[in-house]
Amino acid sequence: MRKRFIFLCLIEVLAAFATEIQPDDGSCILEHFLGNWKPKAKLSFSIDKVTYEPFEINLQRTELLHHLANSNSLYQFRLNCVSSENKPYTVQSYTKGCALLHSGLREKLFVSLTPTRHVKGVHIKLETDGAFCDPQFLSTAPIPDEFSTVVDYIAHSPSPAPDTQSFLDKIKEEQREKLANPPDNRGFLQKYWMYILPAVLILFMNSQGGGGGGR
Template identity: 30%
Template sequence: MCLKFVVIVLISFSTTAFSSNVEYDGWVNINLQHSLTFSDKPVFTDRGNVTIQSLRTGTAVVQQKPLTQSDRVKLRDLSATNEFYQLKSTVTLADGSEISFLSTVKACMLVESELNDILSVSLDYSGRVIAITLAVASTSTCEGAVVPIDKLKEFSTSVFVRHTENGPTPDTATYIQKLEREREAKERGDVKDNRSFLAKYWMYIIPVIILMVITSATNPEGAGAAR
């Protein structure tokens, strides 16, 4: 009875956890700000907004401002000095709360990709944003390519929503049912011991052998006479 109750509880818990992971949905707004001068205390300016209309499907709308001539020069200079481009992403959730994430990439990688970047938004099992990371779409290293400044007009950003993946679920119900069957079989006396004679009685045989060895070692004359 106790085992059956445990099985029911575990099955109910697993069903609830799975449902909460699958059925959630909602939206978030992400305000993007960037720093075009690398320092310990970066100054961030507005870059644009990303609205994820459905967390389940990952549908997103991206609105970003074209870079001014001054911003393009700063970004090119940041690339030339091999510094980092910094992006601050501030998430506004449906309940009005906010949380910010900071991400960086090499400015030269961003420039050489002609501002084609990827924004990855990671969610926990309840649909809450737990991380936002920036990556460059077309290159993973700086190759020293010279990019004309008129190619740095506007960001082309792809947004990917990453859901927390469920790990393998242990088959608890089957295991408990197996224990229940084994317990019932023992109570009925259906379980047979198929072990060998030595496996069954080794704890009795070994002491006898040890005693015989000790007796022979302490009485060598008797052993010689017997021969």
């Protein structure tokens, strides 16, 4: 009896350790919603691969049909992670529940990661189109008692750093041009008097000539 008690305690400790995640250590807990949120697996991300460690879950056929076997049902899932600032964050997504059942619970997850293994997004791909749903067929069709999951990751490249130095150099060049060629703040007459004066003289002379010929 004592050995059995120690063994059960050890199992609980190992289970608690399996669901523990560290700040941006490249691992998250995957949960799905079937009436309530339930742990589904642990995802670990290394430099060149993703490790998927499913938890032992008890899938009931009646439960799956109840929550997923209609055209409006959604299969929701999320990744629970912890940032490098030791703050928990969640990345959530969903797919059509009926399509998941028609796919035989076969799914492929794509996780978008930054170079620091921070999760930016997650989405799912199924074998069956999401618009297709036949509840009557599903009511008698065989449904697996476990998920068949493949996980892949998408490297999320960091945004290019702005070329600050070139921008500053451009501003300095514009300032030098303004100093070398200061703006002309003179009035209109000061700027264009050489054009206005001849026109005025011509008009004045024409007006004088026209008056003498009328006599």
